[in-house]
Amino acid sequence: MKALLWDVDGTLAETERDGHRVAFNLAFEALGLPWRWDEVHYGRLLAITGGRERLLHDMQSRSDAPALSQQREALAAELHARKNAHYAQLVRQGMPLRPGVRELLDEGAADGVRMAITTTTSRSNVDALLGAHFGPRWAGRFDAVVCGEDVQRKKPDPEVFERALQRLRLGPLEALALEDSPGGVAAARAAHVPVLVTLSAYFEGATLEGAVAIGPGLHRRDGWRPALPDPGEGRITLRDLQHWHALADSVSQYA
Ligand code: XBP
Ligand code: MG
Numbered sequence: 001m002k003a004l005l006w007d008v009d010g011t012l013a014e015t016e017r018d019g020h021r022v023a024f025n026l027a028f029e030a031l032g033l034p035w036r037w038d039e040v041h042y043g044r045l046l047a048i049t050g051g052r053e054r055l056l057h058d059m060q061s062r063s064d065a066p067a068l069s070q071q072r073e074a075l076a077a078e079l080h081a082r083k084n085a086h087y088a089q090l091v092r093q094g095m096p097l098r099p100g101v102r103e104l105l106d107e108g109a110a111d112g113v114r115m116a117i118t119t120t121t122s123r124s125n126v127d128a129l130l131g132a133h134f135g136p137r138w139a140g141r142f143d144a145v146v147c148g149e150d151v152q153r154k155k156p157d158p159e160v161f162e163r164a165l166q167r168l169r170l171g172p173l174e175a176l177a178l179e180d181s182p183g184g185v186a187a188a189r190a191a192h193v194p195v196l197v198t199l200s201a202y203f204e205g206a207t208l209e210g211a212v213a214i215g216p217g218l219h220r221r222d223g224w225r226p227a228l229p230d231p232g233e234g235r236i237t238l239r240d241l242q243h244w245h246a247l248a249d250s251v252s253q254y255a
Pocket of ligand 2: 180184
């Protein structure tokens with residue numbers, strides 16, 4: 001296991017429920033639109049990757065959305081730009097990393113494991129979140145940063161992982177992806193990258209297949225499937241990831 005490939009939304013922080021969703025609603029309000037996305041509705045919309053794509057999808061079921069597709073595109077672009085500006089403000093005001101994330105990033109770096117960001121959110125959103133936590137030179141902590149603008153097809157397409165592996169010059173089995181959602185798992189699997197799932201608020205009850213391990217978060221050692229040989233107190237460590245990563249070779253789910 002030579003690299004960790006980190007998803008952003010839901011994996012590094014609860015940015016979907018507390019960040020993007022809230023920011024979309026602020027953008028609707030700013031443009032005088034009566035649309036509001038509550039937590040349940042937004043959860044359904046997460047099946048559509050990409051904020052602009054999500055807006056266009058939602059407009060299909062709104063009678064007060066513009067009739068012409070060109071107008072819809074323009075409105076989605078405007079809303080999306082505003083949403084990202086609100087999002088950046090929200091994360092600067094304080095958007096905690098999920099517990100155990102910072103510790104694992106630090107441990108991996110100290111141990112020589114390479115780090116990459118593999119997200120299909122916009123680069124400005126990643127910059128806002130990681131800049132708030134690690135300062136303006138946050139990108140120096142990562143050997144590759146692949147975002148929505150860098151791919152032609154967003155998750156669940158494997159392109160984001162393929163690009164990261166190219167940049168790292170690694171094969172898929174030399175990496176471990178960290179994800180929180182079915183779409184992320186599907187993308188990693190399609191790229192033949194072993195994937196571990198730290199379930200986020202929106203996907204706690206999701207059925208996920210093909211992950212090397214699924215658990216409630218990197219801050220605890222219990223509640224994981226498959227269970228660790230030595231559960232108990234404490235957070236998930238690099239050694240635990242290596243343990244699960246080694247299972248990927250033996251259980252042949254990635255063959
Ligand atoms: C997350 C997404 C994004 C965000 C919103 O992708 O689907 O669309 O919800 O960000 P990932 P944008 O799981 O790969 O991080 O508005 O920038 O699309
Ligand atoms: Mg995610």
